[in-house]
Amino acid sequence: MKKIQFHLNGKKETVHCPPAKTLLEVLREDMGLTGSKECCGKGECGSCSVLIGDEAICSCLILVGQVENESIVTVEGIGLQDNMDVVQEAFIKEGATQCGYCTPGIIVAAKSFLKDIEHVPTVEEIKTALGGNLCRCTGYQKIITAIQSAARNKFALSGEA
Amino acid sequence: MSIGEKANTHKEYSNERNQWIGKRIARIDGPEKVTGELKYMTDENYSNMVWGKVLRAEYPHAKIKNIETEKAESLPGVICVLTYKDIPGFNGFGIVTPDQPVLCEDVVRCTADAVALVAAETSEIADEAINLIHVDYEPLKVVTDAEYAMTGEAPYLHPDGNIHSHVKINNGDVDQAFKHADYIFENTYYSPRQMHAFIETEGGWGLVEEDGTLKIQCPGQYAYRDRLQISRTLGINPERIHVISSPNGGGFGGKDEITVQIYLALLALHTEGRPVKIHLTREESVQAGMKRHPFKVQVKTAANKDGVITANQVRAVADTGAFASLGPAVISLAVEHACGPYKIPNVDIEGFCVYTNNGIAGAFRGFGVNQVCVGIETHIDMIAEQINMDPIEIRKKNVYHQGEKSSVGHIVKSSVGTHETLEKAQNCELWTNQNIYKSQPSEPWKKRGVAVSTSFHAVGMGLDKPDYGAASIELLHDGRLKVAVGPEEIGTGNGTVYAQVCAELLHCDMADISVVQGDTSETLDSGTISASRSTYTGSRAIATTAPLMIELLTGTASEMLNIPAKDIDVEDCNVIHKKDHSILLSFTELYDYLSINKTSTKVNSQFYLPKEKEAIKGSGGAPHHIYGYQTNVVMVEVDTLTGETDVLRVVSIPDCGRVMNLQGLEGQTEGGAIMGIGYTLYEDVIIEEGYHKTSNLGDYIIPTIRETPEIETIPVEAPEPSNPFGAKGIGEVVMIPIIPAIMSAIYDATGARVKHLPATPERIFNAMKSTTSSVPMSSR
Ligand code: FES
Ligand code: FES
Numbered sequence: 001m002k003k004i005q006f007h008l009n010g011k012k013e014t015v016h017c018p019p020a021k022t023l024l025e026v027l028r029e030d031m032g033l034t035g036s037k038e039c040c041g042k043g044e045c046g047s048c049s050v051l052i053g054d055e056a057i058c059s060c061l062i063l064v065g066q067v068e069n070e071s072i073v074t075v076e077g078i079g080l081q082d083n084m085d086v087v088q089e090a091f092i093k094e095g096a097t098q099c100g101y102c103t104p105g106i107i108v109a110a111k112s113f114l115k116d117i118e119h120v121p122t123v124e125e126i127k128t129a130l131g132g133n134l135c136r137c138t139g140y141q142k143i144i145t146a147i148q149s150a151a152r153n154k155f156a157l158s159g160e161a
Numbered sequence: 162m163s164i165g166e167k168a169n170t171h172k173e174y175s176n177e178r179n180q181w182i183g184k185r186i187a188r189i190d191g192p193e194k195v196t197g198e199l200k201y202m203t204d205e206n207y208s209n210m211v212w213g214k215v216l217r218a219e220y221p222h223a224k225i226k227n228i229e230t231e232k233a234e235s236l237p238g239v240i241c242v243l244t245y246k247d248i249p250g251f252n253g254f255g256i257v258t259p260d261q262p263v264l265c266e267d268v269v270r271c272t273a274d275a276v277a278l279v280a281a282e283t284s285e286i287a288d289e290a291i292n293l294i295h296v297d298y299e300p301l302k303v304v305t306d307a308e309y310a311m312t313g314e315a316p317y318l319h320p321d322g323n324i325h326s327h328v329k330i331n332n333g334d335v336d337q338a339f340k341h342a343d344y345i346f347e348n349t350y351y352s353p354r355q356m357h358a359f360i361e362t363e364g365g366w367g368l369v370e371e372d373g374t375l376k377i378q379c380p381g382q383y384a385y386r387d388r389l390q391i392s393r394t395l396g397i398n399p400e401r402i403h404v405i406s407s408p409n410g411g412g413f414g415g416k417d418e419i420t421v422q423i424y425l426a427l428l429a430l431h432t433e434g435r436p437v438k439i440h441l442t443r444e445e446s447v448q449a450g451m452k453r454h455p456f457k458v459q460v461k462t463a464a465n466k467d468g469v470i471t472a473n474q475v476r477a478v479a480d481t482g483a484f485a486s487l488g489p490a491v492i493s494l495a496v497e498h499a500c501g502p503y504k505i506p507n508v509d510i511e512g513f514c515v516y517t518n519n520g521i522a523g524a525f526r527g528f529g530v531n532q533v534c535v536g537i538e539t540h541i542d543m544i545a546e547q548i549n550m551d552p553i554e555i556r557k558k559n560v561y562h563q564g565e566k567s568s569v570g571h572i573v574k575s576s577v578g579t580h581e582t583l584e585k586a587q588n589c590e591l592w593t594n595q596n597i598y599k600s601q602p603s604e605p606w607k608k609r610g611v612a613v614s615t616s617f618h619a620v621g622m623g624l625d626k627p628d629y630g631a632a633s634i635e636l637l638h639d640g641r642l643k644v645a646v647g648p649e650e651i652g653t654g655n656g657t658v659y660a661q662v663c664a665e666l667l668h669c670d671m672a673d674i675s676v677v678q679g680d681t682s683e684t685l686d687s688g689t690i691s692a693s694r695s696t697y698t699g700s701r702a703i704a705t706t707a708p709l710m711i712e713l714l715t716g717t718a719s720e721m722l723n724i725p726a727k728d729i730d731v732e733d734c735n736v737i738h739k740k741d742h743s744i745l746l747s748f749t750e751l752y753d754y755l756s757i758n759k760t761s762t763k764v765n766s767q768f769y770l771p772k773e774k775e776a777i778k779g780s781g782g783a784p785h786h787i788y789g790y791q792t793n794v795v796m797v798e799v800d801t802l803t804g805e806t807d808v809l810r811v812v813s814i815p816d817c818g819r820v821m822n823l824q825g826l827e828g829q830t831e832g833g834a835i836m837g838i839g840y841t842l843y844e845d846v847i848i849e850e851g852y853h854k855t856s857n858l859g860d861y862i863i864p865t866i867r868e869t870p871e872i873e874t875i876p877v878e879a880p881e882p883s884n885p886f887g888a889k890g891i892g893e894v895v896m897i898p899i900i901p902a903i904m905s906a907i908y909d910a911t912g913a914r915v916k917h918l919p920a921t922p923e924r925i926f927n928a929m930k931s932t933t934s935s936v937p938m939s940s941r
Contacts, residue, residue, distance in 0.1 A: 028204070028206075029206070032206065033197075034197070034200060034201075034204035034206075035196070035197020035198070036197070037201075037204075037360070037361070037410070039360045039361070039362065039443065039858075040443045040857055040858045040859075041442060041443060042443070042857055042858070042859060044857060044858040044859045045360065045858055047360055074197070075195075075196065075197035076196065076197050076198070078196075079196055080196050080198060081192045081193065081196050081198060084192065084195070084196065088192075088195040088196060091191070091195045092187050092188070092191035092192060092195055093187055095187065095188065095824040095825075095827065095828055097188065097191055097194045097195055098188075098652040098653070098654065098828055098832065099359070099360065099361070099408070099409060099410050099411040099412075099651060099652025100190065100193075100194030100195075100199060100408075100410070100652070101201065101359075101360040101361040101410030101411060102360045103194050103195055103197075104195075104196075104197040107195055107197075126866070127866050127867045127869070128867075130866045131865055131866060131867050132865075133865075133866070134358075134360065134858065134863060134865060135360070135866075136357075136358050136359055136360055136411050136413070136832075136836070136863060137411060137652045137828070137832045138828060138831060138832050138835075139828075139831030139832040139833070139834055139835035139836075139869060139872060140831075140835065140864075140865075140866040140869040141831045141869055141871075141872050142827070142828065142831065143866065144866070144869070
């Protein structure tokens with residue numbers, strides 16, 4: 001057992017657990033944040049994606065010992081039902097979620113991608129950015145539309161474009 | 162007209178005046194899904210939980226000589242180790258034939274077989290205990306090929322032999338037709354062992370509650386049938402079991418059969434009231450989960466110079482793996498659909514569902530039609546090319562219309578939109594401008610092709626199975642309404658449709674409706690979420706129930722206010738006066754009155770889905786009454802140096818009857834298109850000598866966002882007379898015609914026909930090199 005500290009969704013947290021436990025397990029089991037899902041456990045699907053710093057990372061591949069003092073944001077930290085992010089709103093409006101099991105990971109990846117860009121992304125840019133997230137239900141088209149519409153709304157809100 | 166027929170004919174409901182039905186409506190479960198707040202059952206957690214694990218067979222086919230569990234049992238932290246000896250009731254399950262042991266006793270028939278179960282304090286201890294169980298095996302000869310399994314040489318995997326079922330449909334005289342045909346095409350097609358690859362692997366919870374009720378929370382596709390199968394194994398009354406089967410992180414048919422429910426139930430009996438969790442790793446899911454049946458399909462098609470198809474002969478062999486599950490129903494549906502939505506006068510179709518030691522195959526979106534549509538659609542294209550006819554015109558010439566006889570010989574009375582879907586295809590931008598697109602490949606060594614295909618898929622169960630729909634509507638204390646319908650939310654958005662229908666018929670906002678699905682203590686038995694049936698069934702069941710709720714509400718208000726019920730209506734969760742729309746009472750006031758008077762605030766009703774009257778003997782359930790139809794136009798680009806193929810554009814033209822929710826429909830056509838692309842180009846679970854070579858999503862490639870083409874949906878609405886809103890179903894046909902369309906588009910681009918799917922770069926490359934592409938044989 002080791003004491004490990006990190007920032008999670010803006011709050012300082014301390015956990016006592018084996019340092020070899022994956023970050024995903026710690027989030028789901030110790031922190032009760034089950035938005036991040038395990039689907040492959042091998043870095044193949046992206047359904048466990050969380051933001052570490054600004055980057056979307058597969059939390060099934062990260063050991064909790066590696067995130068000492070890091071700042072982590074999960075889907076729950078991006079927005080909950082009463083304070084949803086523009087990305088989440090766009091996903092609902094455009095129908096970009098079906099069974100929804102992949103959705104949190106995709107929201108995290110989309111959020112991280114949109115942070116870095118200053119324009120409405122092209123389809124090709126979105127395809128490159130989201131290439132690591134599998135979805136079996138939607139066929140991805142509505143995910144692409146949702147991300148473009150989120151970008152448009154984001155700029156509309158901030159008056160950038 | 163008989164009573165039954167009358168009950169199945171509704172006045173056409175006008176969608177124009179609707180507030181909710183037929184509109185583009187966002188999903189009701191969207192907010193909880195995009196925020197991660199929805200707790201799927203595999204997300205639940207209990208502080209006093211224990212972990213369950215399953216020991217799977219080490220060999221694909223072996224005798225069990227001995228099972229030693231003592232070491233595992235004495236490991237600290239182990240709560241119980243169970244084997245076949247611990248099964249109180251019947252040691253078997255399976256939807257059609259319960260031929261799969263819950264825990265194997267004397268023989269294992271595939272590496273999915275379960276031999277023992279463990280419950281332990283932690284997942285690690287449970288894993289260790291699994292390793293400590295020693296099973297003594299005597300390996301037996303492995304049956305790896307379905308055709309071999311059917312010969313006398315192969316060892317019997319089940320007492321009655323390896324052919325589980327043999328179904329046939331004969332119509333007309335194929336021999337005569339072949340004798341007189343102008344052209345005959347004959348080919349053999351092979352299809353892949355596709356994996357559902359739902360993102361949520363199989364898992365859930367078992368718990369014996371304080372009152373003795375056994376509670377199983379496990380994603381599934383038919384709570385009542387899961388409950389029945391659990392009850393048989395436990396030897397207890399189903400009433401004592403509470404199954405919650407919704408929501409699912411994806412199903413596609415792969416959770417139609419029992420997954421881990423019975424293991425959870427058995428373990429829960431030994432954990433002294435502590436909840437037990439099983440959640441399969443992806444590796445275990447790949448090894449133990451259902452797959453799509455790989456088929457070998459031999460097809461011989463005859464046509465005349467004018468493009469009329471005169472005969473079709475099909476022999477389909479399905480590898481169901483070690484157990485039947487829904488295999489017999491899959492092969493029946495394959496046989497029923499093997500000639501496409503056409504009126505071929507002479508057909509001879511037979512199908513075999515065959516046991517091997519290749520894992521297990523079962524239900525999967527499309528249910529056998531994916532495998533057989535390829536033969537007829539490819540042959541139609543070959544005929545069209547031979548006689549120099551447009552591929553859409555030849556299809557239009559051969560399709561049946563409503564009221565005409567299908568290839569299997571029955572008059573199709575339900576709605577048929579095929580012809581219109583083909584017309585839409587003919588006029589779509591991709592088809593009309595195909596030559597321009599084809600002349601613009603992205604690189605000089607790449608070639609583009611455009612092709613069309615059409616297919617169909619039955620809605621609801623066949624003639625040999627009962628098919629009921631049911632719904633209940635309850636007035637809640639806060640004046641809102643709760644609608645409960647059996648078919649689970651597996652991702653399709655059926656729950657949103659149920660809320661739309663309920664809000665429409667009870668004249669309120671969708672936000673005033675809460676929806677419950679898949680829960681034996683909340684929903685009535687209304688059948689499966691499968692067979693493209695849940696929109697049809699749920700919408701009709703709610704439409705039969707809503708008038709009862711209106712009667713209850715207006716009747717109660719009439720009693721309270723002494724106004725005739727006929728002058729009263731409901732609107733926005735109030736009862737109003739019909740004349741001036743003035744509010745008379747709120748639903749909360751009605752609720753209070755009813756509960757003081759100890760009157761139930763819940764109403765419910767059932768209906769029986771329409772069926773054909775006459776079965777086709779020997780077909781195993783054909784014909785169905787209702788079908789959904791779809792035509793696809795696709796454009797591909799093939800790299801002639803490597804064989805790599807991209808699908809660049811897809812036009813999906815579905816006929817699902819009246820569209821209930823345009824966004825939901827597009828969700829199906831787009832998701833179906835991508836799943837069809839995966840099936841055609843990439844996906845195949847490799848099993849060699851009975852062992853899975855595929856292990857996870859790293860070596861099983863499903864399409865990613867990078868492979869997503871531009872997908873356009875152009876709905877055709879041929880209203881179904883037996884549904885109050887004109888709805889049919891669409892969940893399966895959306896992934897069917899795209900398969901032969903891609904295959905023909907590859908041919909259009911390169912001149913190469915791949916007949917063995919998936920059409921991997923290697924197979925396409927070899928087909929391009931080979932000169933043995935099919936040439937028409939002279940029949941005389
Ligand atoms: S679960 Fe982490 S990438 Fe799949
Ligand atoms: S919505 Fe089901 S996997 Fe993406």
